[in-house]
Amino acid sequence: MNLTLSQFREFIPQRPTFGLFGYPVAHSVSPQLHAALFQQNHIKADYIAVEVPPHQLEEAFSLAKEKLLGCNLTIPHKINILPFLDEIDEDAAALGSVNTVLFSAGKSYGYNTDIDGMSLAFKRDNLSLRGKEVLILGNGGVSAMAAYLCAKNGARVTVCARNPKGPKAERLYQLLRRCGYSIRITDFSHVPERTQIIINGTPVGMSPEEGHTPLSLSQCPWTQYVFDCIYNPRRTTLLKEAKTRGIPYQDGLLMLVGQAARAQELWTGAHFQPKQLLETEQMIAVQLMFKRLREHYHRENLVLCGFMGCGKTSVANCLGKFLDITPLDTDQLVEQQEKKTIATIFKEHGEETFRSLEREAVRKASSQKGTIISLGGGAVLDPRNVEVVKQTGLLVWLDTPIERILEVLRGDTTRPLAKGGEPALRARHDSRTPIYRHACDLRVSGITIEDLCREVCESI
The missing domain is CATH 3.40.50.10860 (Leucine Dehydrogenase, chain A, domain 1)
Structure with missing residues (x-):
């Protein structure tokens, strides 16, 4: 309220x-x-x-x-x-x-309690501060708290400010000095090259001013860990660069929790x-994701596509439970309407009939608002389906590794197009990959359902 x-x-x-x-x-x-x-x-x-x-x-x-x-x-x-x-x-x-x-x-x-929040976030990543070279970006309240926490835990702290000789920087310096800690304050063009940990306490990169970053990680080639206090978006430009470089990182959501x-x-x-805090973080992450769907992407639905066995239905159900909604599965909608399994429809009426029924299921699902839709593996082969889902939804491709998909499909006799053995599945997967890539708005990859859920939330 x-x-x-x-x-x-x-x-x-x-x-x-x-x-x-x-x-x-x-x-x-x-x-x-x-x-x-x-x-x-x-x-x-x-x-x-x-x-x-x-x-x-x-x-x-x-x-x-x-x-x-x-x-x-x-x-x-x-x-x-x-x-x-x-x-x-x-x-x-x-x-x-x-x-x-x-x-x-x-x-x-x-x-x-911001100190407790940041400490919790560091603890989850087993981050040790003692003896580390820590670079804190910004000289506002969040940065002051981070500098205090790091210095208190034995780190060597440098604060990076736009105006290192200005009154805000001087206040921060004196604050830490009164606590018995000595820190260095510099500007963004003179950051310590041997920085090991970077903490962003500035609002640079926060929604709606996304796409900006307070500094490039190329300035700090020794960086081992990046923490961004921003949680909207979950993955800022700074954290995207960390991910690209293979540097462990975390956003500010767990700190908030x-x-x-x-x-x-x-x-x-x-x-x-810890389990309660994790569940709460996951719930808030999904709620933030849906909020960004509407406010940043101007879409009402999250739509998942990908090869059979990639985890679409499981991911949809996992995300849906945190929103208290029941996701829509277009394959299930077809089966409910026809009162037959997909395998039976293929056997009795052929693939062409199934694709026609699938188009209607896609249209019906896309007419809803505020839901999660998982598409059948071949749905995006039809450009009409892609056009329909994108009118109201953000289309996310779950690019699960083929080895994981083969593991999931091994022994599955319920999928008509899974027959033919591993060579046929690999060939079909390879032929569809460029179609998924072209159709999707976002691509995420992961091995487990938990990985995929996290990637969906952070990518959006």
Whole structure:
């Protein structure tokens, strides 16, 4: 639920309620994220987002003390909230930045759980900071937090700023110095060549200004790991370059989940298992993917194509469960309508009849909105089908390696075109590959269903 400050004045909580204060908050995923985390621990609570102009923060915070059990702060309130707090956690005080507030026994307590979120993300990748040369891009609040975390864990930190002698850079330098850490600040044309870890704390590459990157990884040939705090898009231009170069990387989504989970631990005493955080990350990833389908690609549906056995139906079902929707499978639509299996239709009526029925199934599925469609392996051979699905859907080709496909199809007698043995399957696969490549909007590749799901979400 998103509220204006005027609406928040009239708001009456019906059960334990927490909130987010920011300006703006319209595009925040925090309400969905916290709702998912509450559900993970069976906590009955609400979470609201309130748009609070900077000059009205004091009033909003006063109202929060009466109505909420805790709140989060985002831009531009993380620093301005400090004078209104009774007590501040050590890390938050060191940073001079608070993103989480707990109301308890008439007092307000401030914390910075972004540190916990980034720590969680690094932990998943088994990233060791001690003794590493870390380059942090930007000198804003996120970069300051990253510099503090890395220095605290024994890294040698360089901060890259557009104006290394400007007031923001000087404040960051003095902040770390007060904490007992020495860092170097430079500009983007003098980055340390032997940098091992790069952390992007700038908004460069964030939607809608995609396609830009804060620097080229060619400037840092020793790079071993890249972390981008951006999560929309999941794969920024910087991370695409890391992937191309074979450098391990991570976006900011798990960091977002981690900071929210830590906030709930402070508010409710809840504890989250790694599996719960992974499931929550996956759910938010799929929701973000569908949001980008509409806002960035201007499409309503996700359409999966690829060779038989590539995993289309399994991927559709895996993604669909996080959206609480039942995907549409064009082969299944044909079977339901004809009350016959595909194999029987081929045997009794031939492939031409099946392709005619398939065209109708594709048209019917494409008329829906907000769904996931998996096409039969040969559907895109007909340009009419491609034209129809692209009117409402983004066509994604699951380019699963042929060896994996052969493994899946081994012993499968239900697919008419799978007969003929391995040589025939390889030949058919090779002949269709250029057709899939030409027809698709995006190509993803992976071995497992989990790999393919992740690639679909990150690529979109």
